[in-house]
Amino acid sequence: xxxxxxxxxxxxxxxxxxxxxxxxxxxxxxxxxxxxxxxxxxxxxxxxxxxxxxxxxxxxxxxxxxxxxxxxxxxxxxxxxxxxxxxxxxxxxxxxxxxxxxxxxxxxxxxxxxxxxxxxxxxxxxxxxxxxxxxxxxxxxxxxxxxxxxxxxxxxxxxxxxxxxxxxxxxxxxxxx
Numbered sequence: 543x544x545x546x547x548x549x550x551x552x553x554x555x556x557x558x559x560x561x562x563x564x565x566x567x568x569x570x571x572x573x574x575x576x577x578x579x580x581x582x583x584x585x586x587x588x589x590x591x592x593x594x595x596x597x598x599x600x601x602x603x604x605x606x607x608x609x610x611x612x613x614x615x616x617x618x619x620x621x622x623x624x625x626x627x628x629x630x631x632x633x634x635x636x637x638x639x640x641x642x643x644x645x646x647x648x649x650x651x652x653x654x655x656x657x658x659x660x661x662x663x664x665x666x667x668x669x670x671x672x673x674x675x676x677x678x679x680x681x682x683x684x685x686x687x688x689x690x691x692x693x694x695x696x697x698x699x700x701x702x703x704x705x706x707x708x709x710x711x712x713x714x715x716x717x718x719x
Contacts, residue, residue: 552643552684553634561638587611608657622651622676625704629678632698637684642694644684651678676708 581593588610591599602620604610626649637644653676658665680695699705
């Protein structure tokens with residue numbers, strides 16, 4: 543690892559002690575499954591209020607090209623944001639666990655999606671639904687070699703819950719309440 547220069551400032555880390563406690567707890571019960579919840583309420587048009595825990599509503603909307611009010615990210619953009627955030631958390635946590643102090647961590651994401659099916663009311667010919675390709679570029683700097691940073695990013699990608707949800711089949715049930 544290289545030394546950080548006096549003019550570089552590290553990103554605010556999470557507690558190394560807290561991270562160790564969290565990993566020890568996970569290792570002591572490797573089969574534990576948590577259930578996370580969200581509630582979505584349609585406000586009008588295509589603007590949705592999403593509630594998680596007791597946080598303020600997270601708004602999801604559509605752009606004008608998809609008849610929305612353009613007040614917030616659309617659902618597909620929110621998926622990219624969730625992926626970027628999950629990868630960022632994993633990269634940062636693993637950097638701390640490896641004693642790497644990051645001075646920069648930025649992720650740029652883009653995804654290709656066929657929108658001609660328009661929620662099942664547009665062109666209903668056979669096509670792939672959802673993202674066909676997602677590209678993530680990670681700009682990262684810290685007191686580590688390029689090889690160490692490459693390994694850090696690859697490790698976070700392999701262990702990201704959101705990345706794996708996108709890569710792997712998931713059981714899903716949608717039904718009336």
